[in-house]
Each structure stands twice: as structure tokens, then as C-alpha cells.
Amino acid sequence: MLYAILCYHEEDVVWSWSKEQDEAVMARLAEVQGPLIAAGKMGPSLRLLPTTAATTLRKSQEPALVMDGPFAETKEQLLGFYVIEVEDLKEALAIARDLASANPGGAYELRPIGLYNPDRRGA
Amino acid sequence: MSEVGGLDGAWIEGALLAARPRAVGALLRYFRDLDLAEEAYQDACLRALKTWPAKGPPRDPAAWLILVGRNAALDGLRRRARQQPLPPEEVLSDLDDAEAPLAERLDESQYRDDVLRLLFICCHKDLPNTQQVALALRIVAGLTVPQIARAFLVSEAAMEQRITRAKARVGRANIPFAAPDANERAARLFAVGTMIYLIFNEGYSASDGDYRQRLCADAIRLGRLLLRLFPAEAEVMGLVALMLLQHSRHAARFDAAGEVVLLDEQERTRWDPKLIAEGLALVEKALRHRAPGPYQLQAAIAALHARAARPEDTDWARIDLLYAVLERVQPSPVVTLNRAVAVSKARGPAAALAMVEPLGASLAGYFHFHGLRGALLWQLGRGNEAKTAFDKAIALAHSAAEAAHIRRNLDRLMAGAAAPR
Numbered sequence: 232m233l234y235a236i237l238c239y240h241e242e243d244v245v246w247s248w249s250k251e252q253d254e255a256v257m258a259r260l261a262e263v264q265g266p267l268i269a270a271g272k273m274g275p276s277l278r279l280l281p282t283t284a285a286t287t288l289r290k291s292q293e294p295a296l297v298m299d300g301p302f303a304e305t306k307e308q309l310l311g312f313y314v315i316e317v318e319d320l321k322e323a324l325a326i327a328r329d330l331a332s333a334n335p336g337g338a339y340e341l342r343p344i345g346l347y348n349p350d351r352r353g354a
Numbered sequence: 355m356s357e358v359g360g361l362d363g364a365w366i367e368g369a370l371l372a373a374r375p376r377a378v379g380a381l382l383r384y385f386r387d388l389d390l391a392e393e394a395y396q397d398a399c400l401r402a403l404k405t406w407p408a409k410g411p412p413r414d415p416a417a418w419l420i421l422v423g424r425n426a427a428l429d430g431l432r433r434r435a436r437q438q439p440l441p442p443e444e445v446l447s448d449l450d451d452a453e454a455p456l457a458e459r460l461d462e463s464q465y466r467d468d469v470l471r472l473l474f475i476c477c478h479k480d481l482p483n484t485q486q487v488a489l490a491l492r493i494v495a496g497l498t499v500p501q502i503a504r505a506f507l508v509s510e511a512a513m514e515q516r517i518t519r520a521k522a523r524v525g526r527a528n529i530p531f532a533a534p535d536a537n538e539r540a541a542r543l544f545a546v547g548t549m550i551y552l553i554f555n556e557g558y559s560a561s562d563g564d565y566r567q568r569l570c571a572d573a574i575r576l577g578r579l580l581l582r583l584f585p586a587e588a589e590v591m592g593l594v595a596l597m598l599l600q601h602s603r604h605a606a607r608f609d610a611a612g613e614v615v616l617l618d619e620q621e622r623t624r625w626d627p628k629l630i631a632e633g634l635a636l637v638e639k640a641l642r643h644r645a646p647g648p649y650q651l652q653a654a655i656a657a658l659h660a661r662a663a664r665p666e667d668t669d670w671a672r673i674d675l676l677y678a679v680l681e682r683v684q685p686s687p688v689v690t691l692n693r694a695v696a697v698s699k700a701r702g703p704a705a706a707l708a709m710v711e712p713l714g715a716s717l718a719g720y721f722h723f724h725g726l727r728g729a730l731l732w733q734l735g736r737g738n739e740a741k742t743a744f745d746k747a748i749a750l751a752h753s754a755a756e757a758a759h760i761r762r763n764l765d766r767l768m769a770g771a772a773a774p775r
Contacts, residue, residue: 241369241372243372243373243579243582244365244368244369244372244415245368246372246575246578247367247368247369247371247372247575248364248367248368249571250567250571252364252367252368255364256364280628280631280632280635281578281632282582283578283581283582283585283591283594283636284632284635284636284639286639297642298586299585299586299591299639300585300586306414335364335365336365336369336411
């Protein structure tokens with residue numbers, strides 16, 4: 232079963248971490264990810280640049296409207312995501328718990344993936 | 355670590371830092387006194403450090419800090435009021451109706467104006483630049499007085515005095531607290547952008563590596579905050595992009611001895627790819643608006659440098675074009691001098707020298723004018739004139755590194771070497 236673990240967090244807080252604090256969190260996350268990668272359970276993991284760098288294509292009119300900023304104003308922003316391959320939701324939740332303890336605050340949304348195309352560049 | 359709290363020091367510190375502009379801004383609107391607002395915020399932070407690890411984080415840290423800070427300050431005012439004459443009516447009048455204006459105070463719609471007002475107060479036009487920057491670092495970014503003093507290479511006492519003076523002047527200035535109209539907002543935005551860039555430049559040129567990092571990072575954080583408030587302002591995108599692209603080179607800009615390494619000689623693999631990616635994304639977004647301003651143009655120039663894997667891959671022709679637009683938007687002899695560097699690379703030294711010569715009257719006392727003029731004359735085989743120009747440059751150098759760079763050129767010129775292109 233493929234799941235996406237979507238990482239939501241307050242962007243202002245995360246981008247206020249100093250370089251050292253940020254690196255410490257990343258190092259703790261890497262410890263959680265290591266065994267999962269070795270077990271072949273972890274696919275791509277991506278960290279998104281701030282929503283201030285985002286552009287939104289809105290389809291409500293023709294031609295579609297290009298706007299600055301994120302799709303929705305929310306208190307917590309989508310800051311990154313993982314793709315994992317697990318037996319069931321229970322295992323996915325266990326992984327999310329481990330990630331959560333390495334990276335305090337925020338929330339994870341676990342979303343089953345219906346179709347998955349691995350990296351097809353150069354294919 | 356417990357799952358409920360899940361809080362560590364880094365998270366709390368980040369949350370306090372991120373909430374600071376909004377919380378101090380709201381407290382300032384409430385108390386209309388910078389000192390009182392800052393004290394209230396600090397009080398709230400102390401309580402947060404005690405409460406949050408035990409009870410878990412509040413849903414909205416900024417709102418929590420505003421409420422707790424406001425109540426703590428009101429308590430303090432009440433206590434003092436028993437011994438002292440009453441505070442001014444506008445402070446007292448709110449004492450008894452704590453509940454009613456609660457919703458209004460935490461209204462998200464005020465958020466933008468609170469933060470903007472706070473930033474604007476720090477860049478008040480009556481304050482000299484040094485005081486604006488010091489006040490912003492203290493009030494908005496939350497640096498301590500000793501930290502700011504170290505960054506500016508002045509004594510703590512002198513910095514304390516600078517900040518106190520700035521606060522006093524702001525207090526006398528009678529800042530309007532009504533929400534600014536569109537024109538006023540645009541004017542403020544420009545002033546705030548300038549102040550943020552001043553902070554960045556203070557950091558960019560700081561000699562202490564830690565302070566360089568800290569000030570540049572704070573300026574970028576404030577820039578991103580401003581962009582969150584005004585997501586469609588092309589010049590704010592340009593400002594943030596410019597800072598990101600310049601800061602992306604921080605690891606390569608100095609050698610082991612702490613001397614400045616020039617752009618052409620920097621190890622480009624040490625440039626920070628994450629900052630470059632964000633900077634390039636913002637430049638592209640900004641230019642889509644087709645309203646190029648000085649920050650966007652400078653960011654676009656920095657972007658062309660960032661895109662070049664090697665110095666010889668630099669697209670000098672496009673940099674020349676961008677400088678030409680910048681000259682129109684923001685004419686200055688220094689901009690023309692910078693353009694001449696691009697012209698010499700794209701069209702040769704003769705075209706560049708023709709552009710540089712008329713600047714002699716206004717830039718006679720400017721190190722870089724004589725340095726570039728000397729290099730161009732050398733490339734054109736006019737050795738004697740080049741030597742005179744280099745001599746003038748050395749006399750005007752601000753640092754040993756600047757002088758040493760010209761002296762190296764001079765030595766090679768005297769030894770009959772060919773001019774570097």
C-alpha cells in the first residue's frame with residue numbers, strides 16, 4: 232500500500248529556525264528515514280521552498296489565472312511530503328509517529344496513493 | 355519526547371521568534387507605547403517558556419502571547435496606578451472591558467496593519483538610518499542590545515543610547531494608528547523595504563561571521579514576512595530575491611584568512627543551491643508582473659551570476675541590458691560604473707572606458723572608479739595612464755584587502771604582463 236505523508240507546519244516557525252536548529256531537525260529525521268530506506272519502504276521525500284515562492288494557476292476562468300502565492304491561506308502550510316510503501320495504515324502511522332518525534336509541532340496527513348509513477352526522467 | 359507536547363527548545367524559540375512581529379505589533383496598537391509593548395511581549399515569552407512544555411503548544415502562539423502579554427501589562431499598570439498618578443486616559447479606558455474587544459484584537463484582518471505599522475515605526479523618516487536599523491533589530495527581530503552593539507562594532511552603552519533616543523523620537527512623533535490607506539501603504543512598504551535592505555547590508559558587510567549570518571538571516575526573515583503580507587508586490591519579491599541570491603554566496607565570499615574573495619574567484623560549488631533556487635523562483639515571479647523596479651533589476655542581475663556555473667559562462671550582454679534599464683529607473687553614477695564592468699566584458703574595454711570617463715567629476719573620490727578605469731586603460735595598452743589610475747585607487751582604498759588587490763594589478767602592469775580580461 233502506498234501512502235503519501237504530507238507534512239503540515241507553521242511556515243513562519245519552521246523558517247525562523249536558525250541554520251543549526253534546522254540541521255539538527257534534519258539530522259534527527261535522517262535517523263528515522265535510514266532504516267526505512269534500507270528496508271525499501273521509503274520513496275521520494277521532498278521539502279518545499281516557502282509559500283512566498285509559490286505561484287498558483289487558478290482554473291476558474293479561461294484562460295486560467297496565474298496568481299502569486301499559495302493556493303489557500305491557512306494557518307499551517309504544506310511544507311513537504313514523503314512517499315512510503317507499507318502493509319497498512321497502522322504501519323504508516325507508526326512511521327509518521329517516528330517522524331513526528333524527530334520534528335516537533337505541526338501535523339501529518341496520511342493519504343493513500345492511487346497511482347504512482349516513479350521517476351521517469353530519461354526513460 | 356512525548357507526542358502530546360512534542361515541544362523542544364528549537365520549536366518554542368522558533369514560535370516565539372515567528373510570533374514576535376505580530377504580537378509586539380498588536381500590543382503596540384493596544385498600549386501605543388513601544389517600551390510597554392516590548393515589556394508585555396517579554397513577559398508573555400517568559401510565561402510561554404514555563405507553560406508550553408508542560409501543557410503543549412497553543413493553537414495560535416501569537417494570539418496566546420498577545421492575550422497573556424496584554425493581561426500581564428494591565429496587571430502591572432493597575433499595581434502601579436495605586437501608588438502613582440493615573441496613566442493617560444487612552445490606556446485606562448480599556449481596563450474594565452477586557453472581554454468585549456477581544457475578538458477585534460485578535461482579528462486576523464488587523465494582522466497585516468499591526469506588523470506593517472510596527473515595521474513602519476522603526477523606519478520612521480525622522481530617524482537616521484543607523485537608528486532605524488538598530489530599532490528594527492531590537493523591536494522587530496528581537497536581538498538584545500549587546501548583540502546589536504557587537505554587530506555594529508560600538509559599545510553597549512552607545513547602542514543603548516541610540517535605541518533609547520530612537521524610541522524617544524518615535525514617542526514624540528505621534529504616529530497615526532488608523533489603518534493606512536492604499537497610497538500610505540505603498541509609501542510605507544517602500545520605506546520598510548529600504549529598512550530591511552539596510553539591515554541586510556549591515557550584515558553583508560559585517561566583519562564578524564556569526565553576525566553576518568544572523569543579520570542577513572533576520573533581514574531575509576523580515577523580507578519573507580513582508581512578502582507573506584503582500585504576496586503580489588513585485589518589488590518585495592525582488593527585494594527578497596536579491597537578498598537570497600547575495601546571501602547564497604556567503605560561504606564563498608571569504609577565504610580562510612577572512613579576506614574578501616571577488617565574484618570571479620569564488621568557488622561556485624560553495625554557493626547555497628537552496629537559497630539560489632528560492633531567489634530564482636522569486637525573480638521569475640516578479641518579472642512576470644512587468645513592473646521592474648530597482649530591487650527586481652538588481653536581483654535579475656544577481657540571478658544571471660547565479661545561473662553561471664563558471665565565471666566565463668556569465669551572460670554579460672543581458673547583464674548590460676538590465677543595467678541599462680536600472681540606469682533609467684534609478685540613475686546614479688555608481689550604477690553606470692557597474693554597467694561599465696558588464697560592457698567591458700560584453701563589448702570590450704574601449705566602449706566601457708567611454709562610459710566611465712564622464713563619471714570622473716562625480717566619482718573622483720571613489721575607489722572603484724579609479725580601479726576600474728585603471729583596468730580598462732591597461733587592457734587598452736595605455737600603461738602610464740593605468741598606473742596613475744591605480745595609484746589613485748590605492749590612495750582611496752578603505753581596507754587592506756582592497757589596496758592589496760590593486761597593488762597586485764599594479765605589480766603585474768609594471769612587470770609588463772598582459773591585462774586580464
